[in-house]
Amino acid sequence: MVREMKEVKKPIVILVPYPAQGHVTPMQNLGWAFAAQGFHPLIVLPRSIHRQLHGESSEEMRWVGLGDGVGQEESPDFFAMESAMEKSMGSELEGLIEKVRGEGDEVACVVVDLLASSAIEPAHRRGIPTAGFWPAMFATYLFIASIPLMLHRRLLSHTGLPQREGKFSLHPELPVISTEDLPWLVGTEAARKARFKFWKRTLERSSALKWLLVNSFPDESKLELANRKLSSEGCPRVLPIGPICRNGIRRSVSFWEEDLSCLKWLEKQKTKSVVYISFGSWVSPIGEAKVRNLAVALEASGRPFIWVLRSSWREGLPNGFLERVEKEERGRVVNWAPQKQILQHNSVACYITHCGWNSILEALQFEKKLVCYPVAGDQFVNCAFVVEVWRVGLKLNGVEAKDVEEGIARVIEDEEMDGRLKTLNQRIMAGNNNTGAFIFKTFLKDLKRASSTTAVTQDATQINIPCYSPNNKNVL
Numbered sequence: 001m002v003r004e005m006k007e008v009k010k011p012i013v014i015l016v017p018y019p020a021q022g023h024v025t026p027m028q029n030l031g032w033a034f035a036a037q038g039f040h041p042l043i044v045l046p047r048s049i050h051r052q053l054h055g056e057s058s059e060e061m062r063w064v065g066l067g068d069g070v071g072q073e074e075s076p077d078f079f080a081m082e083s084a085m086e087k088s089m090g091s092e093l094e095g096l097i098e099k100v101r102g103e104g105d106e107v108a109c110v111v112v113d114l115l116a117s118s119a120i121e122p123a124h125r126r127g128i129p130t131a132g133f134w135p136a137m138f139a140t141y142l143f144i145a146s147i148p149l150m151l152h153r154r155l156l157s158h159t160g161l162p163q164r165e166g167k168f169s170l171h172p173e174l175p176v177i178s179t180e181d182l183p184w185l186v187g188t189e190a191a192r193k194a195r196f197k198f199w200k201r202t203l204e205r206s207s208a209l210k211w212l213l214v215n216s217f218p219d220e221s222k223l224e225l226a227n228r229k230l231s232s233e234g235c236p237r238v239l240p241i242g243p244i245c246r247n248g249i250r251r252s253v254s255f256w257e258e259d260l261s262c263l264k265w266l267e268k269q270k271t272k273s274v275v276y277i278s279f280g281s282w283v284s285p286i287g288e289a290k291v292r293n294l295a296v297a298l299e300a301s302g303r304p305f306i307w308v309l310r311s312s313w314r315e316g317l318p319n320g321f322l323e324r325v326e327k328e329e330r331g332r333v334v335n336w337a338p339q340k341q342i343l344q345h346n347s348v349a350c351y352i353t354h355c356g357w358n359s360i361l362e363a364l365q366f367e368k369k370l371v372c373y374p375v376a377g378d379q380f381v382n383c384a385f386v387v388e389v390w391r392v393g394l395k396l397n398g399v400e401a402k403d404v405e406e407g408i409a410r411v412i413e414d415e416e417m418d419g420r421l422k423t424l425n426q427r428i429m430a431g432n433n434n435t436g437a438f439i440f441k442t443f444l445k446d447l448k449r450a451s452s453t454t455a456v457t458q459d460a461t462q463i464n465i466p467c468y469s470p471n472n473k474n475v476l
């Protein structure tokens with residue numbers, strides 16, 4: 001008699017990124033890391049965002065749109081999207097989990113970007129092991145996680161506004177930043193207060209998590225000691241599994257179509273001659289005057305360039321700029337670029353960046369020096385690491401044409417910076433030093449155990465962090 005073999009299906013991991021490119025890209029990379037370990041990643045996005053994506057679901061990685069109540073014509077800002085997700089995520093995610101189970105599949109884990117924290121509770125309600133994901137730098141998480149401490153020390157008002165002006169550091173291993181550079185201080189006073197409230201709620205919710213996977217390298221700095229001192233019961237274990245961009249170049253799903261024509265142009269340029277400029281996907285336009293200055297500086301520098309400049313940012317360009325650039329073959333101005341391929345190219349000399357964390361990791365991966373112009377959120381802390389801790393770039397103090405021109409020249413000519421960049425690249429990206437991948441595998445072992453027991457293994461590479469609780473009065 002032939003016994004019928006039961007089909008063994010791969011366990012499914014549901015990944016919930018915040019719906020912005022700088023969050024979707026690292027979540028996608030995390031999805032590939034799960035796929036390599038025998039899981040089926042399924043990435044969910046609000047439907048209004050899902051329908052805009054360029055790229056496709058594949059057998060290996062599926063993308064699903066969940067109802068969000070946002071109309072075809074609307075383009076919600078941060079707060080509108082947050083509110084849409086708060087309203088719909090719970091029931092939509094639970095519905096998806098039930099559907100997957102109804103098809104006979106097992107959901108092994110839900111991974112929730114902390115900026116999409118409304119997904120934590122529904123996943124727990126369905127009894128699924130749930131991990132948090134921090135797509136950015138660990139140090140920036142520490143600034144968020146230290147909110148209770150900053151409140152306790154009266155560094156902040158209860159609405160999150162700094163009570164003193166000036167520079168400060170949370171710990172000797174963290175760079176000094178200005179109180180104005182705290183990650184929630186973006187936009188108007190009302191927006192700052194609303195973001196602060198958002199982060200407090202995020203911290204409250206994340207204290208229910210067992211793990212927090214962080215897209216940072218384990219030895220980003222010696223912060224571990226600081227964290228041990230700050231640890232408290234009931235907080236997620238921080239697992240620095242990054243950088244997860246290092247698994248080669250895969251065509252990633254993106255919010256805009258890449259303009260590949262600039263790669264052909266790049267081929268014709270001299271080694272280490274091109275300046276690449278991009279301000280990522282999520283910052284508001286920097287203003288017409290600054291765009292104009294950047295354009296003047298680029299023309300005056302005489303260097304070839306690729307500039308990612310969406311049409312909504314082009315208002316400030318000097319008369320005839322785009323035509324001159326094209327006619328003289330001086331460079332390319334594109335809506336959206338194949339950034340990793342550009343940074344990988346040996347014609348590129350340096351990268352003028354807003355200091356989004358993914359962009360920094362990609363620059364470190366391909367050894368490109370940085371000219372930093374942070375604009376909002378975590379970018380000031382990221383910039384401080386680039387400039388003061390790793391010393392692989394410099395910060396522009398302004399975007400007057402002279403500042404930019406000098407900044408580019410100084411970075412390109414600084415050979416010591418090249419040496420430091422090489423060493424840093426070896427330390428965090430080299431294949432034989434893949435601590436992040438090792439920690440990820442440790443997490444998977446814990447995940448297996450979590451199905452049968454609630455205990456989480458203690459491990460030398462785990463980092464304890466402070467978590468939000470009104471009673472947590474640990475001080476630095």
Ligand SMILES: O=c1ccn([C@@H]2O[C@H](COP(=O)(O)OP(=O)(O)O[C@H]3O[C@H](CO)[C@@H](O)[C@H](O)[C@H]3O)[C@@H](O)[C@H]2O)c(=O)[nH]1
Nearest residue numbers: 021022025135136280281282308336337339356357358359
């Ligand atoms: O023309 C472009 C421009 C960007 N990218 C990619 O888009 C991503 C951009 O990510 P990031 O550099 O992190 O910038 P944002 O999209 O602005 O990211 C948001 O999310 C990050 C992670 O939380 C934060 O560090 C940033 O401050 C925040 O603005 C990177 O992978 C780039 O390779 C392209 O592929 N083509």
